[in-house]
């Protein structure tokens with residue numbers, strides 16, 4: 280019943296959130312009201328499709344591997360499988376990145392938890408998923424916790440909806456912000472998004488963690504920040 284969620288036939292508005300929201304690049308530049316050139320650049324930039332880069336993994340990514348665990352107390356086997364499928368798709372999509380599952384009681388870089396019901400945002404929309412990230416003293420990611428809400432608006436999420444939510448939240452966990460356009464995995468709302476990990480998200484995750492995942496950087500030892508805070512997506 281995946282179509283059900285995406286069709287929005289019941290005006291279902293479900294937010295996917297990330298706790299560490301970066302500034303909208305447009306907002307940041309529009310503060311320079313007295314500078315015409317900056318305003319022009321900001322407008323031009325807004326017309327392009329892009330995905331924001333939020334964060335960069337630190338030394339936990341030194342061996343090219345991030346570990347994850349799945350909460351097995353508040354979820355069914357099917358729900359856990361949906362999470363694993365979503366994460367394995369990311370794992371396969373990015374060659375130099377290895378996402379390895381560990382026991383639910385082990386230490387891990389990324390944790391995926393389930394929660395019953397949902398929470399409302401200040402705008403009255405319900406949250407389908409959330410990613411909370413923590414940073415080391417240098418500002419690099421060292422931990423991410425993904426929460427999947429099982430029943431936004433009282434509708435039980437089926438496994439394909441859970442898979443889409445986890446793929447989106449994993450995008451955040453791997454360093455992405457939101458896309459500024461619909462029909463993309465990183466669109467802010469489930470209804471406006473897709474379940475596909477496209478070339479642009481792959482490019483953005485590599486860009487976010489370029490110090491390790493970039494073309495010839497696989498032997499690198501020390502993290503550094505990416506050059507840009509967004510990645511432009513080619514139009515279809």
Ligand SMILES: [Zn+2]
Nearest residue numbers: 295296297467
């Ligand atoms: Zn999100």
